[in-house]
Amino acid sequence: MSPDRVAAPPRLGEAILRWTLPSGVVGESIKGDLDEEHRALQRSVPGRSFRAWYLREALKLGARYGLLRFLRVRAPFGSAPEQRARMGTGERLVQEVGQGMRLLWRSPGLALFAVVAMGLGIGATATMFSVSHGLLRDLPFEDPDRLVYVGWSSAARGDDKVELTASELSEWRHTQSTLEALAAVRLVSMDLAGGEGPPERVSGAQVTADAFETLRVQPAMGRGFLPEEETSGGPDVVILGHGLWARRYGGDPDVLGRTVRVNGKDRTVVGIMPEGFRFPELEDVWTPLQILPDSAAPGEGARPYRAFGRLREGASLDEARATFGTVARRQVLAHPEPYQGFTPRVIPYYEYYVGADAVIIMITLVVIASFVLLIACATVANLLLSRAAGRTRELAVRSALGASRGRIMSQLLGESLIIATLGGVTGAVVAWSGAALFHRTIAGQLPFYWMDCRIDDTVLAFVGLLVLAAGVLAGIAPALRVSGVGAGEALRDGDRGSSSLRLGRLSRALVVSEVALSFGLLTTAGMMAKGPLIYARQDPGFESAHLLTALVSLRRDEYPEAADWNRFFEELLARLDAVPGVQAAALTTSIPGLRANTSRFQLRGATSGTGEDLPQTRIGFVAPGFFRTVGPDAVEGRLFNEADDADGEPVVIVNRSFAQRFFPGESPLGRQIRTGGLESEDAWATVVGVVPDLRMNGQEPGRSEGILLPLYQRPQRSVNLLLRVLGDPLELAPLVRAAVAELDPDLPVSQVRTLRAAMADETRPALMFFTLLMICGSIALALAAVGLFGVLAFSVRRRTREIGVRIALGAEVRSVLWGILRGGMAQVTMGLVAGVFLALALSPLVGGLFPGDQRVDWGVYGMVTALMLGTGLAASLIPATRAVRVDPVEALRRE
């Protein structure tokens, strides 16, 4: 083989060299040498190509240079300046990240803590975000933004969701032209009965035949409603929700065509809606809406019809507003009196549904959670800062050797970005479980039945943003601070390069803000929890164990007259008394311990102006056995007895708060009270007794004044059963149902639960938010404590020499200890002062979410203050005792 006819080197080998060797002459010459050797080898052993040899050598060279390139990162200031200058942004970034990782790896404790802190902060914020995102997501219908709600807003009533009367709905359905159709829905309770199980009350809706088509939702099985089913006298049909179908009918497809008793009427099942469909709120059953022309004058009468529609192709919301404006104006002009202050309202259905309140609440929650993230950022910044302080000298050397300020800054920023990224991963996991937990707790309780709190792309994008923001926030202060130190200053600095950093002021400011933020969160949580916690622990004034409650509501059709109600309930009470295990049975509209309805009332002899200024009271209607069942005796006067029936003199019993508030210093016995406003036609009732409060205000603080009236004098259709039983109340539930079924087999018994459970249900939402705030606040407090500890420990380390000198010169241990403690407590105190202002701003915002006392509670403030001072003291104590133990000889020998 002639020298010219040697084989070319393998392509792969050449590619490896191109990738790894330095560019320019250096790399080319190295490759040239290898190529030459390759040729020489082929010439010496003709016939062999030595491809494998070349490849092996290229790999060895490549590995060496690749490793070198990586290792060069380790000592960025040691390599040739011109080479660094040639380095592109990408290489620079890889280098920063690599270096940052190694730095973190060198102090795993710090790294772990920083990542956990960031993870909790990002997790809390992302959880809240995913919850609010899950609640506020689009309506679950095709083109949801084309759906509009049509109604009135009434300035006179101060209500912007006034729905339609039957005549308005009928007329508008025909005259409107911008919507495909004006559909309507009316919420009703539905009592289901039939052989498949005990009678049951579910939530349902009457809908026009075009409603499902307007939403673009088809039944999963069977069909929707037909127009002829909307007319009275049309076929009686019903459509079942998927959940109800699966639960009550075992998911049996043969239920189609079968007959079910709904509100006492036999209806044929014609369809099953798809899973998850519960329009408009949390419905399980739909029947056709028959718009019955009512006899009320135009503009008056009941307004039960919620109207909605889908914008016609090409029509805009403004056009719809214009048409309905015209239609409505005709009505208003024709009947100015009843329509005073009415303006037609056409808004996107989403806006009607979700409303501005929910948006504000959700934004509040996200803001609160992001406080925790802010604290986490402050803590991480503090940690980075204190560590950067130890490296001031090294950084100054680098800077003296020509590293630009930007480079040093980008290195520190890179470090905090890595922490934030790892924290973001942790946070995503936290948010994932948090959102799932929230979803389990709240799903099925809010009318947003399509809510879905989970981590989706939007939430992930949000986490990404948080990571970026948190990384920059935590890194920017240390970066600016450290890179701003003059090189000469730091190099001259005898004390390990730290004092020139003036680290103290910034770190202390961070600790102060952490204390302030956690104070704000904890006091808000405390204020929110105070009511429910007191409620849960306080003695309600009666024995709440062994009480069973249930609700029975008589249907209007079958029990039209008040006398029918009384007869039914009297009979039921007699049967319940006979149930074995029942010690006492009562009927009441207000369950003691739960919030009762309120009513305006008048006191005979008291003057009142307009009626708007009439006082309000809690009100309950009870049958005679009530007091025997619940337990309390009369404080004054007597209890109700069998004589207080429909034929008896109208009487009333007031509770102690009522007596104290409205009859201060005198006996209420014999005074007369009338419920309702000035135009009330109720009878004046004479006060015959005073009883304990029975907590008719539920968990609401204050407003515990209440009155009780005899049920048989003031008949009611919906009445709670209240049974005092031996043993476990729930074991009696079937017997109670049986007693009701004996009287009316189609009548459902709902809300069967123990009184204790009912009281717990009352506090659940508030306690859930309390828990969320407590978790956020505790994280904040822990982070603040660690931050404080870090600052003090660092300052002790820095001042070891000074402290040693002082001890050597005879300073008292106590004064040294006090010096350190004072520094720590000063920061805590400053944080507390700032925290009070923050809490004052925050409390009404959060307090507005729940009914109750929103006044500043200095007791809660005091408790949180004590907690923070205690934590601050504990965080300061370890560094302080370390300072005291400084060995003067050792300290002076240093340097």
Place this chain on the structure above:
Amino acid sequence: MSPSSPLGEFEQVVLLAILRQGRTAFGLEVREEIERCANRTVSRGAFYTTLDRLERKGYLAWEEATSNDPARTAPLRRFRVTPAGLEALRASRRALQALWRGLEETLEDA
């Protein structure tokens, strides 16, 4: 970089080989020179990275050259030892000689 930076053993070998090669101190030739004189195989990677390191320390410099061999189209680097390199070699030689002094008998080849 300070000229007091001491030379590693392999760095000395490389610098000496360059000096020995003189005008033909190209990469390949220097490496062959080392293998021949020191009777050891030299890893290509270690060799080139040592050249780079010596360059960074300022002990050697190179200029681009072309080969007389028409088959070698790639550029060549002709290395030369800088005055600082020479000084470093002298310093380590002095140090070695000082250490050798008096040990000739013990270490004389048999």
